[in-house]
Amino acid sequence: MSTATRSATAPASTPAATAAPSAARTSTSVPPPAGGAKVYSHREILEVMTGLLAALFTAMLSTTIVSTALPTIMSDLHGTQRQYTWVITASLLALTITTPIWGKLSDLFSKKLLVQMAIVVFVAGSVGAGLSQTVPPMMAFRALQGVGMGGLIAVTQAIMGSMISPRERGRYSGYMGAVMAVSTVSGPLLGGVLTDSVGWRWCFFVCVPLAMISLVVLQRTLKLVTIKRHVTIDYAGAALVAVVAALPMLWVTFAGSDYAWISWQSGAFLLGFLAAVALLVVVELRASEPMVPLRVLNNRTTLLMILASLGVGMAMFGSSTFLTQFFQLGGGHTPTRAGLMTIPLIVSQLLVSTLGGQLVSRTGRWKPLMLVGGVALVAGLGLMGTIDHTTPYWQVALYMVVMGVGIGALVQNIVLAVQNTVDVSQIGATSAAIAFFRSLAGAVGVAVLGAILANQVTDKVAAGLRTLGVSGAGAGDGSLDLDDLPAPVQAVVRAAYGDSFGELFLIAAAAAVLTLVTVLIVKEVPLRTTVEMRPEAAGDVSAALAEDTGREDRGLEGPKTAQIASDRVAAERLVETGSDDEQGTWDDPDARRVVAALDVLTAAQDQARSHQATSTRTQAELVGLVDALEQRIDQVAGEFRGQIDQIRARIAEPEAQPSLGADGEGGDGVRAYEYRLLLDSQQTADKVTRLARAEAERVLADAEQQVAELQGRIAWLKQAEAELADRVAERVRAEG
Secondary structure, eight states: OHHHHHHHHHHHHHHHHHHHHHHHHHHHSSOHHHHHHOOOOOOHHHHHHHHHHHHHHHHHHHHHTTTHHHHHHHHHHOHHHHHHHHHHHHHHHHHHHHHHHHHHHTTTSOOHHHHHHHHHHHHHHHHHTOOOHHHHHHHHHHHHHHHHHHHHHHHHHHHHHSSOOHHHHHHHHHHHHHHHHHHHHHHHHHHHHHHHHHHHHHHHHHHHHHHHHHHHHHHOOOOOOOOOOOOOOOOOOOOHHHHHHHHHHHHHHHHHTBBBBSSSHHHHHHHHHHHHHHHHHHHHHOOSOOOOOOOGGGGGHHHHHHHHHHHHHHHHHHHHHHHHHIIIIOOOOOOHHHTTTHHHHHHHHHHHHHHHHHHHHOOOOOOOHHHHHHHHHHHHHHHHTTOOOTSSSSHHHHHHHHHHHHHHHHOOOOOOOHHSSOOOGGGHHHHHHHHHHHHHHHHHHHHHHHHHHHHHHHHHHHHHHHHHOOHHHHHHHSOOOOOGOOHHHHHHHHHHHHHHHHHHHHHHHHHHHHHHHHHSOOOOOOOOSSSSSOOOOSSOOHHHHHOOOOOOSSOOSSOOOOHHHHHHHHHSSSOSSSOHHHHHHHHHHHHHHHHHHHHHHHEEEEEEEEHHHHHHHHHHHHHHHHHHHHHHHHHHHHHHHHHHHHHHHHHHHHGSSSSSSOOOOHHHHHHHHHHHHHHHHHHHHOOOOOOOHHHHHHHHHHHHHHHHHHHHHHHHHHHHHHHHHHHHHHHHHHHH
């Protein structure tokens, strides 16, 4: 009976057993017990999220907290206009360069160790920047801060992807998006308050206590297992990533001041950038463990979301950097008041990010919210492009709300959409790629917009001074201390700043159009409910075709591609209607989907044949066991009958037996008892024989029923395969 039971349950367990080795090979953080990754409870996730969000808050806060304090910092440390820009861009550049490095390391080493290392590096940079006495050391420590920030941003998202399924991740991503929104936009507010109260150095020190608390919390709550394997670090790729990110930053820093935007120096930077990009592509394609895995760009969703992150990065970092400057330099407000005036942007991002994450988790759909965010981002930046130094605050606040809705709806959903299309082993690299390009867009965007702002202000100040009859020769000296200027000149400078900021937001709006276009054309894939991707049952072919996005290599759950399905189910068996080359060169999405479905059917057919063969062997073994059991029962029954015959003979000859007692009384009773006992034994043996035969017949009937079901399944698969083949033929004839 146990053998038959194992055979009957084999078909149900085989797919999981087949997928388990694949999951074990690809998982890098959580082992797949019982065929899947560990499932964390809501309480466990919240405990870990407390530490992660605290660390992420400090990292994102430090990117913008100095924006309102920079005029005071530059005045105290006697900095120049160029140094003013690099205090901000140094950390953004380091963050951009190191984010993909941290992301790749998170796929190779312990995520817990990496996030703790990132916290320590960040704390060291914060303390050093706060103690700096001149601008160059501050720039160096800000770069060290950026290294730690890159690790916190990349590894935090990788940890979430390793613990939470995409369907549930929407809720927790909403929390993370809210923290990122609040920290990014509240940085200028907090920086202004600290600068006016306890001094600008506390803009750096304030992050240290919270970072240390997060370090302790993560040490106690974060429990991720890392599979040990051989590691190869792509040093050449890391160096080229740094060059590719640094060249645009250096170009926009010096262009317009040391040389013209259109000059041989600009051409040299452009050629150097293109050469570095080409060399990076070659190196990464050949690297065994590439720092920037270019294969993730083969995924259509990943590529589109990377493009979408460019506009979001420019809007997010640009708004936090230039809004407070607009209020301070264009409106004459104090740092604290300038920070308070950004509250509409903070609140709108917070609400949309949090509530939007809850909505995504409940519905399992992310594209509608992203469409709303894309439209709101373009509209908000476009409206901000109309402001000048005379625009009333209520109007600016309304525009900030619209822009905040766009940023809040897009930041975390971009990451969620990408993580939903990759396996857990690639979550670190893909999450880091999104953060890398978003930070790169923010860093380059801030530098470019800052250079444009400087040029616009210089021209407008010179023109304004000429109207006052004052020479404009000193208009471009880069002085940030407007209080030392005479009142008429101060009014001209403030008007020049206020009128120049609108153009910056119009440029950002043009970049946001790219975000909206990519969101419009991306195919929505329903959020899966598991951390690891697993093949679904191959029976529902129509559902698999309906959910397919037309990409063979995107790695979605379910048997939607020929190679993925055959790799996990039928040991890389290719479809019988075509070769590898034929399958790979078809451009028609319908034809590719049909071929993929045919391959799935072929794999399922092979599996059914294997189950049928196993069932036949089991049936033969059962027949042999039943025959042996019947022979043994017959042998035992024969022995019982022989013993009964002997006793019957002895009873028939009483004179041959000694009598019991002095006069032989009681002997007949004993013989009668023995006779009844043997008769009962014979009846028991006959009953056992009947039960054994009935059980054997039932087992044989079950086995025959299994064989019949498998034969029916094979017939159905053959019919479906024939129908799909006819569809392919009709499609080819129609297009021929």
